[in-house]
Amino acid sequence: MHPSRxxxxxxxxxxxxxxxxxxARALAAPLIDNVTGLYPVEVARVAAPGSTADVSAAVRxxxxxxxxGGGRYSMGGQVAIAGGLHLDMRGMNRLxxxxxxxxxxxxxxxxxxxxLQELLDPHDMAVQTMQSYANFTVGGAVxxxxxxxxxxNGPVVNSVxxxxxxxxxxxxxxxxxxxxxxxxxxxxGGYGAVGVITEVELDLAHNTRVERVVTEVALxxxxxxxxxxxxxxxxxxxxxxxxxxxxDAPVAVSWHTSGKPLTETARLVPRGQSYSxxxxxxxxxxxxxxxxxxxxxxxxxxxxDKPAVKWRNHEASLDVxxxxxxxxxxxxxxxxxxxxxxxxxxxFARAMAAVIRQHGAxxxxxxxxxxxxxxxSLLPWAKEEVFSFVLYYKQRTGKAARQEAGAWTRAMIDAAxxxxxxxxxxxxxxxxxxQFEQAYPEAAALRSxxxxxxxxxxxxNSLWARYL
Numbered sequence: 151m152h153p154s155r156x157x158x159x160x161x162x163x164x165x166x167x168x169x170x171x172x173x174a175r176a177l178a179a180p181l182i183d184n185v186t187g188l189y190p191v192e193v194a195r196v197a198a199p200g201s202t203a204d205v206s207a208a209v210r211x212x213x214x215x216x217x218x219g220g221g222r223y224s225m226g227g228q229v230a231i232a233g234g235l236h237l238d239m240r241g242m243n244r245l246x247x248x249x250x251x252x253x254x255x256x257x258x259x260x261x262x263x264x265x266l267q268e269l270l271d272p273h274d275m276a277v278q279t280m281q282s283y284a285n286f287t288v289g290g291a292v293x294x295x296x297x298x299x300x301x302x303n304g305p306v307v308n309s310v311x312x313x314x315x316x317x318x319x320x321x322x323x324x325x326x327x328x329x330x331x332x333x334x335x336x337x338x339g340g341y342g343a344v345g346v347i348t349e350v351e352l353d354l355a356h357n358t359r360v361e362r363v364v365t366e367v368a369l370x371x372x373x374x375x376x377x378x379x380x381x382x383x384x385x386x387x388x389x390x391x392x393x394x395x396x397x398d399a400p401v402a403v404s405w406h407t408s409g410k411p412l413t414e415t416a417r418l419v420p421r422g423q424s425y426s427x428x429x430x431x432x433x434x435x436x437x438x439x440x441x442x443x444x445x446x447x448x449x450x451x452x453x454x455d456k457p458a459v460k461w462r463n464h465e466a467s468l469d470v471x472x473x474x475x476x477x478x479x480x481x482x483x484x485x486x487x488x489x490x491x492x493x494x495x496x497x498f499a500r501a502m503a504a505v506i507r508q509h510g511a512x513x514x515x516x517x518x519x520x521x522x523x524x525x526x527s528l529l530p531w532a533k534e535e536v537f538s539f540v541l542y543y544k545q546r547t548g549k550a551a552r553q554e555a556g557a558w559t560r561a562m563i564d565a566a567x568x569x570x571x572x573x574x575x576x577x578x579x580x581x582x583x584x585q586f587e588q589a590y591p592e593a594a595a596l597r598s599x600x601x602x603x604x605x606x607x608x609x610x611n612s613l614w615a616r617y618l
């Protein structure tokens with residue numbers, strides 16, 4: 151049989167098998183986009199499974215490449231592969247098990263953190279570790295080994311007890327630190343390289359009242375101040391904002407446990423709120439004369455001057471819609487993140503600011519967080535204790551703007567590498583192959599494991615097609 155005819159028949163059979171999945175449905179949606187609107191990926195098929203059995207059937211029935219996506223907040227094609235099958239996991243959003251006494255929950259991977267919070271809050275329980283915003287899926291957060299502003303917790307892997315995975319041959323396995331530990335380590339922070347995460351078992355925390363404390367700290371004093379004031383034991387959330395135009399005066403925002411009366415009585419951030427005010431502020435910050443001073447001199451003091459005591463779950467259930475611009479057609483908002491050893495905090499901050507000034511990058515804010523070393527995941531972004539620098543910036547969507555963003559991103563990565571740091575992988579794929587290899591030398595171990603469990607390289611995406 152001619153090879154092209156054999157390929158046609160294989161694809162036809164795969165589509166037929168996907169169409170018979172129940173209750174999964176096959177959707178003829180060829181483009182998989184992400185929140186930025188940049189770099190959409192044209193795929194062959196999209197399947198929306200509702201169960202682990204559906205995922206297994208889809209994997210066994212598809213002859214080509216397969217990528218996995220949830221909320222699609224990763225920004226560089228990490229959720230899709232050109233010409234492949236996209237598994238849209240958002241329909242797998244059910245609670246599998248909840249044991250408040252043991253502080254354990256097990257969920258399908260497509261559940262969003264906000265949905266889990268709604269189930270936990272009546273039991274006075276909270277998520278132990280997650281991103282700052284609650285819109286992301288649990289499986290997606292595990293796949294990128296996410297973190298948030300939680301003090302002392304490190305990446306989400308530290309709260310993951312076990313994973314259910316579907317492997318490249320459709321086999322379903324339970325992976326943990328004790329069972330299939332190599333798969334467990336590779337799946338957390340592995341961006342779908344070794345299997346599809348279908349269920350996640352998580353440690354939980356108690357919901358508590360927290361009080362906001364705001365402190366201005368000198369740049370050179372911040373690491374010692376952080377150790378003395380934040381790591382004292384009662385701080386739940388912490389970040390420091392480095393603001394335009396110089397990014398050299400940390401404004402530290404800490405949320406400590408408190409017994410004071412609530413200033414915010416809602417237990418969770420209400421769904422579906424309007425954020426038009428925030429959208430107008432974003433426009434003013436980036437488009438109006440003097441916008442760079444508006445936040446540091448007016449908006450930031452107004453927001454942080456008011457006392458705030460609220461539930462932990464309320465502060466953890468923020469809606470990413472508050473960061474969403476009015477439109478992303480001409481310009482878009484993007485993130486980058488760098489993990490820097492604590493001893494190099496001030497030196498990297500100055501180098502970062504120099505790169506921003508040199509390239510005229512429109513960085514609105516840099517948020518600083520902290521993490522202890524990650525001793526579990528195969529591709530750790532924290533090989534030692536680090537401060538993370540999260541850059542939130544605006545860029546135009548045209549080709550020239552994308553090229554310029556690539557240039558200053560590579561300069562930022564070079565700075566991070568120079569100070570013994572690493573860059574985060576869920577964002578635009580501007581890093582060179584050499585930068586990736588220097589930042590993540592453990593990729594060799596991931597390639598070796600992948601050859602064992604996925605010898606045909608079926609699980610892929612734009613990230614791994616470029617670097618793995």
